[in-house]
Amino acid sequence: xxxxxxxxxxxxxxxxxxxxxxxxxxxxxxxxxxxxxxxxxxxxxxxxxxxxxxxxxxxxxxxxxxxxxxxxxxxxxxxxxxxxxxxxxxxxxxxxxxxxxxxxxxxxxxxxxxxxxxxxxxxxxxxxxxxxxxxxxxxxxxxxxxxxxxxxxxxxxxxxxxxxxxxxxxxxxxxxxxxxxxxxxxxxxxxxxxxxxxxxxxxxxxxxxxxxxxxxxxxxxxxxxxxxxxxxxxxxxxxxxxxxxxxxxxxxxxxxxxxxxxxxxxxxxxxxxxxxxxxxxxxxxxxxxxxxxxxxxxxxxxxxxxxxxxxxxxxxxxxxxxxxxxxxxxxxxxxxxxxxxxxxxxxxxxxx
Amino acid sequence: xxxxxxxxxxxxxxxxxxxxxxxxxxxxxxxxxxxxxxxxxxxxxxxxxxxxxxxxxxxxxxxxxxxxxxxxxxxxxxxxxxxxxxxxxxxxxxxxxxxxxxxxxxxxxxxxxxxxxxxxxxxxxxxxxxxxxxxxxxxxxxxxxxxxxxxxxxxxxxxxxxxxxxxxxxxxxxxxxxxxxxxxxxxxxxxxxxxxxxxxxxxxxxxxxxxxxxxxxxxxxxxxxxxxxxxxxxxxxxxxxxxxxxxxxxxxxxxxxxxxxxxxxxxxxxxxxxxxxxxxxxxxxxxxxxxxxxxxxxxxxxxxxxxxxxxxxxxxxxxxxxxxxxxxxxxxxxxxxxxxxxxxxxxxxxxxxxxxxxxxxxxxxxxxxxxxxxxxxxx
Numbered sequence: 001x002x003x004x005x006x007x008x009x010x011x012x013x014x015x016x017x018x019x020x021x022x023x024x025x026x027x028x029x030x031x032x033x034x035x036x037x038x039x040x041x042x043x044x045x046x047x048x049x050x051x052x053x054x055x056x057x058x059x060x061x062x063x064x065x066x067x068x069x070x071x072x073x074x075x076x077x078x079x080x081x082x083x084x085x086x087x088x089x090x091x092x093x094x095x096x097x098x099x100x101x102x103x104x105x106x107x108x109x110x111x112x113x114x115x116x117x118x119x120x121x122x123x124x125x126x127x128x129x130x131x132x133x134x135x136x137x138x139x140x141x142x143x144x145x146x147x148x149x150x151x152x153x154x155x156x157x158x159x160x161x162x163x164x165x166x167x168x169x170x171x172x173x174x175x176x177x178x179x180x181x182x183x184x185x186x187x188x189x190x191x192x193x194x195x196x197x198x199x200x201x202x203x204x205x206x207x208x209x210x211x212x213x214x215x216x217x218x219x220x221x222x223x224x225x226x227x228x229x230x231x232x233x234x235x236x237x238x239x240x241x242x243x244x245x246x247x248x249x250x251x252x253x254x255x256x257x258x259x260x261x262x263x264x265x266x267x268x269x270x271x272x273x274x275x276x277x278x279x280x281x282x283x284x285x286x287x288x289x290x291x292x293x294x295x296x297x298x299x300x301x302x303x304x305x306x307x308x309x310x311x312x313x314x315x316x317x318x319x320x321x322x323x324x325x326x327x328x329x330x331x332x333x334x335x336x337x338x339x340x341x342x343x344x345x346x347x348x349x350x351x352x
Numbered sequence: 353x354x355x356x357x358x359x360x361x362x363x364x365x366x367x368x369x370x371x372x373x374x375x376x377x378x379x380x381x382x383x384x385x386x387x388x389x390x391x392x393x394x395x396x397x398x399x400x401x402x403x404x405x406x407x408x409x410x411x412x413x414x415x416x417x418x419x420x421x422x423x424x425x426x427x428x429x430x431x432x433x434x435x436x437x438x439x440x441x442x443x444x445x446x447x448x449x450x451x452x453x454x455x456x457x458x459x460x461x462x463x464x465x466x467x468x469x470x471x472x473x474x475x476x477x478x479x480x481x482x483x484x485x486x487x488x489x490x491x492x493x494x495x496x497x498x499x500x501x502x503x504x505x506x507x508x509x510x511x512x513x514x515x516x517x518x519x520x521x522x523x524x525x526x527x528x529x530x531x532x533x534x535x536x537x538x539x540x541x542x543x544x545x546x547x548x549x550x551x552x553x554x555x556x557x558x559x560x561x562x563x564x565x566x567x568x569x570x571x572x573x574x575x576x577x578x579x580x581x582x583x584x585x586x587x588x589x590x591x592x593x594x595x596x597x598x599x600x601x602x603x604x605x606x607x608x609x610x611x612x613x614x615x616x617x618x619x620x621x622x623x624x625x626x627x628x629x630x631x632x633x634x635x636x637x638x639x640x641x642x643x644x645x646x647x648x649x650x651x652x653x654x655x656x657x658x659x660x661x662x663x664x665x666x667x668x669x670x671x672x673x674x675x676x677x678x679x680x681x682x683x684x685x686x687x688x689x690x691x692x693x694x695x696x697x698x699x700x701x702x703x704x705x706x707x708x709x710x711x712x713x714x715x716x717x718x719x720x721x722x723x724x725x726x727x728x729x730x731x
Contacts, residue, residue: 206577249663257582331663
């Protein structure tokens with residue numbers, strides 16, 4: 001039996017396309033945005049990877065939590081393309097709060113995600129105490145059985161940040177690392193609802209000295225700029241969200257940090273357990289790259305129909321750093337430089 | 353009726369006001385009336401609590417507890433109410449009033465609140481002083497009513513208009529001075545102007561974390577913020593800041609400011625303007641190196657050209673922009689009036705070198721900053 005696969009990347013790097021290709025494969029269970037949403041866009045990472053064993057009921061709370069950041073976005077009509085459920089007209093559900101698992105992961109696997117959610121809840125709540133990794137494995141195995149798939153492939157935007165945790169939790173897994181030019185990645189992040197929220201949250205957290213979604217202490221409010229203060233949960237508006245100046249250079253800085261740490265976390269993987277795919281390669285040599293990905297899945301002889309279908313999914317990246325004004329382009333180059341240096345040291349890509 | 357003089361203090365639970373009360377208790381036999389918001393515990397209990405805490409922070413232990421209990425009384429009042437919401441008492445006639453209550457906020461979003469406290473509040477204190485028939489008024493202002501001016505700053509009425517100021521705080525303090533100047537022209541009015549107030553000269557402890565502490569916190573938070581997205585960045589990257597080799601940073605420990613202020617009062621100093629500042633402030637660039645070093649960051653690279661800023665420098669400088677106004681341009685605050693009345697002024701004798709400044713910074717970084725709540729991991 002083939003080992004499962006975890007797809008990691010900085011986010012906005014083309015990994016969603018890999019998810020879509022996986023979904024087209026008849027033997028693959030493609031688990032999408034699972035870790036993004038159960039960690040509330042990266043804000044609840046330690047909570048999703050507890051060190052102590054937990055019961056099924058406790059594990060279910062991780063999966064089914066109605067988390068504040070993603071639900072605040074939904075209530076204000078700030079909907080990521082990745083979010084498939086509930087439909088915008090279901091205001092009742094949106095106002096009540098939507099469980100993490102229902103936003104994207106289950107709608108990709110079932111036309112009736114609420115029924116699948118209920119079925120999983122009934123079963124998982126009865127599971128005995130176990131390490132969280134065993135619970136995740138059991139969940140994915142359950143979904144594989146329901147959908148008759150041979151392996152699971154999980155892919156969430158931005159999970160390079162938790163590559164070390166994923167390696168510890170799934171020591172048997174193989175990894176696909178998707179890399180994209182940091183400058184285009186950063187431009188895309190600066191416009192993406194989820195990444196904007198994640199990076200704004202970092203700033204609120206550090207400048208306010210508490211997580212404003214979990215602690216109403218505002219004693220350091222004076223350290224927030226007017227623009228950031230307008231993004232506190234009690235002040236939040238869609239207008240303030242889009243008005244906030246999240247320059248691509250900040251996102252480039254984030255990208256560079258993710259690449260440096262992510263490469264370090266993946267460095268000791270045996271070559272047969274790590275496949276690095278550059279997004280630009282996927283655009284330039286689609287068939288060759290998709291074939292390489294298919295071979296890495298290790299699901300028998302190449303499937304020409306899957307390769308053709310996957311190749312047909314490949315379009316063109318929409319962000320182009322070259323179109324930025326001079327100053328912004330220089331800033332972005334500077335911000336990304338440590339990430340490019342780390343990639344060059346690892347012999348990945350050619351982003352000079 | 354008591355023979356002891358009475359001092360009425362606004363802002364007695366604040367950083368400067370509490371230090372002045374402690375100094376009055378030590379250097380005089382005066383009775384103190386603190387006009388104080390009562391909070392949930394009542395005006396006297398609240399005021400006594402802050403004074404006892406300050407006394408302990410400043411190394412006096414419980415030595416002043418009896419004096420606080422016997423000679424300090426809190427009177428519930430509110431700067432935002434007419435006449436501070438206080439009914440003057442007969443024994444306040446001829447008393448000395450210290451107005452030290454102020455808002456130290458500076459962000460644009462707080463403009464209304466800053467002016468409400470510092471300007472409207474001063475109007476109410478002036479009305480109370482007039483109604484009570486006090487004999488002398490000491491207004492705690494700021495040396496930075498000098499605004500953007502540089503060079504020798506005389507102890508004289510503020511010359512700058514709004515366009516010559518750096519922020520709402522400065523504008524509000526100029527307006528407050530003018531309220532008292534207009535209301536008490538020719539009367540016993542002293543305008544006392546401290547520079548940047550820091551902790552106690554011996555224990556380094558502070559009650560308030562604005563000014564120098566706000567800047568330290570700004571640098572600290574910027575480092576943490578950058579490191580939340582890129583590990584170790586703060587320790588391997590020197591930020592660029594506007595630096596002025598000629599500039600000096602005028603810091604005055606709160607106890608020395610209080611000692612000089614009370615010395616002026618006890619010497620019955622004439623109604624004038626007084627700079628309660630450090631006589632020999634240290635160069636700003638050296639002071640900033642100490643701050644960054646305390647935070648285990650490389651010292652900043654100083655430049656006089658914002659065009660040399662990289663994107664991260666622009667982000668940083670925007671975050672500490674409020675403080676930049678106090679880091680450039682050399683202001684030589686004349687102390688002629690203070691020195692004439694208090695020849696052995698504490699502010700004139702005090703030496704603040706790099707080691708001493710480091711001790712102040714350490715008190716803050718190892719104490720209040722280190723005691724902040726732990727933040728969640730994001731990896």
